[in-house]
Amino acid sequence: MKNLIFALLLSVFAINANAQSAPKTAETSKVITKQLVDIACGECQFKMKGKDCELAVKIEGKPYFVDGKSIDDFGDAHGEHGFCNAVSKAEVTGEIVNNRFKAKEIKLLPKK
Template sequence: MKNLFLAIFIGLFSLNANAQTAPKKAVAAKVITKQTVDIACGECQFKMKGKDCELAVKIDGKSYFVDGKNIDDFGDAHGEHGFCNAVSKAEVTGEIVNNRFKAKEIKLLPVKH
C-alpha cells in the first residue's frame, strides 16, 4: 500500500513538472492591411511606457510600438508638427506580433483642415 501511494505521488509530481516546463504556445500574429490608424510618439502622445521617444501606432484603440520604421523617418519628431507634438493619420500594413507592430508599409495621410 505504501508503494502504491509513493508511485501515485511520483506520477503526479512528474505530470506537474512536465506541465510547468512545456513550451508556451506561440500567439498568432494579427495581419493588418492598409488600415488607417493614429501614428505618433508612443511616450509623448499615447502615454506608453518606454525608454525614449519611439514611433507607435494606435490600432483598434490599442497602442503598439513600431518595428521596421524609426520615429525620425518621417521628419523631425520634435518639430512643430512632429510625432512628439502631434498625432497624425497613416495607412499601415504589417503584423502585430508580441504586442508590437511589425511595419511593412507606413504611408502618412494628408492633414485634413
C-alpha cells in the same frame, strides 16, 4: 516510510516533466492591410510606458509600438509638427505580434 518518500518524489518529478512537455501558447498575431490609423510618439502622444520617444500607431483604439520603422524616419520627431508634438494619420500594412506592430509599409497622409 521510504516507500512514501519515494512515491512523493516520483510524483513531483512526473508533474514537473509533464509541465515541461506541455505545448507553448502560440504568438498572437493579426494581419493589418492598408488600414487608416493614428501615428505619433507612443510616450508623448499616446501616454504609453517606454524608455524613450518611440513610434507608435493606434489601431482600433489601442496603441502599439512599431517595429521596422523609426520615429525619425518621417522627419524631426521634436519639430513643430513632429510625432512628439502632434498625432498624424497614416495608412499602414503589417502585423500585430505580441502587442507590437511589425510594419511592412507606412504611408504618412497629408495633414488637412
